[in-house]
Amino acid sequence: MNKFKRFEINTAGRDFAVGDVHGHFTKLQAALDAIGFNPVVDRLFSVGDLVDRGPESADVNTWLAKPWFFAVQGNHEAMVYEAHRVNSSNGFGVHLANGGVWFYGLSSLDQDAYANLLADLPVAIEVETPEGLVGIVHADCPFPVWSMLRDALTGLMPGLLNVDAVCQWSRSRITDENCEGISDVRAVIVGHTPVRQPAILGNVYHIDTGAWMGGHFTLIDLATLECYPPVNPKLNWDWEERA
Template identity: 40%
Template sequence: MIQRHGPNECGRDFIVGDIHGQLALLHERLNAVGFDRQRDRLFSVGDLIDRGADSLQCLSLALEPWFYAVRGNHEMLAYDALLGEERGSLKARDAWMINGGTWALESGLAEAQAMLQQALPCMPYAREISVAGKRLGIVHAEPPADWRDVVTPSQDQLWGRTRIRRGNETPVSGIDAVVVGHTIVERPLWLGNVHYIDTGAFTTGRLTLIEARTLMSRVGS
C-alpha cells in the first residue's frame, strides 16, 4: 500500500505531475534538467495514462528502474475495465472511455491489459521519500489528515478534492510535506504542507517537474 525510499545518495530526486500519455513532453522536461537515468530518480503522482496517445508507453515507465509512480484514478478506471470484478462490463468500459481510455482501442485492449497487469504491482497507493533529512509523501489526489492512516487505501487518495475545494491549509500530521496531482491548478500550489503539481499537461502543455530538494527547502525545519 505504501513504499518507502531512503535518500538518494548518488543523484537527484524529481517529482512529476500527471503525465496523461504526454511522453514527448516528459522527455522534454527531463532533458531540460539533465536527468541521469543511472543516478537520478523520478517519482510520479500517478495518472500516467488516458487522454494522450502515448499512454501505453507512459504506463510502461512503471517498469523502469529509475521511475517510481503511485497509482492514480485513471489507472484504476483502466483496472476496473480490464482486470477488476466488473471487467468487460459496459459500465466499467464506458466509464474508462469517457475519461480518456480510447487510446487503448488503438494500442489494442490486449496490449493495454497486459501492460496494466505488469505495471500496477509497481504502483502503490502511496510513497514516502527521505529528502534532506525530511519525509516527503506522495499520493495521487488527497492525503489523509494523519499520514499514518495512508496505509489504509481510500477513495480520497485516488479521487478526493475536498481539501483544495475548501482551501484547507491544515497541515497533514506525521509527515513534513505531501505532493499530489489529480486537480489541475494554473501553477503549483501549497495548501498547508500539501503541494499540488498537476498543471494539466494534456490540455495546457505544461508538465510540472520539480526537484525534491527544492520543494523541501520550502518546508520549515
C-alpha cells in the same frame, strides 16, 4: 499489490516528482532535459495518471520499466484495471469517456498486460530526503497524519473504507482551500486537479499544471521543495483564471 512503498534516501543524486502525465511522455522527457535530469543517479516519482487522454499512453510500460522511474496509482490507472478486470460495462463507459480509447484498440493479451502492470502500482509512496520524509499520492491523503495512511495501506488499520478512493479521487482539500496540511511528514505531493501553477496548501503541494491540456509539466525537487519552473507568487493557481 503492495499498496504502500517506501524509498530510502538517494545519496547519489536528486529526487523529483512530476504531475499528471496523461500519455505525454515526449513532453515529459523534454521537461527532464530542461532541468538536467541524470538518469544514472536521479530518480523521478509520478503522482499517477500516466495514461489516457494523450497520444502516448501505450508507452507507459516502457517508462515503468526504467530503473529510475516510479509512480503511484492514479484514478486513471484504477479505471483501466476496474473496466478491464471487473468487466463492468459502466466502468468501460466511464473510462472510454475519460480518454481510454487507446486501451480498447489493443489486443486482449496486451490489455491484460497493461491492466496488470497498472494494477500493481502502489497507492502511496514515501521518500526519505536529507530534509525529511516526503509522501506522494495521486489526489489527497485521507488522514491528518501521514503514518495513519501508511498503517491503513499496510494492513495495520483493517476495515477502513474508501481509503484508496480518497487517495485517487478526492478534490476536497483544494476545493475547500484547506491549509491544515498533513503532520508526520515534511510534504505531501499530489496531482489530479489541474492548476496553472503549483498550489501549496499547508504542506500539500498540488503539481498537476496541465501539461496534457496545454499547460506545462511542473517538476519538484523532493529535497528542497523547489519547483521547476518556479512558482510565481503574483499569479493565482486556479486554472479557470488562466489568461
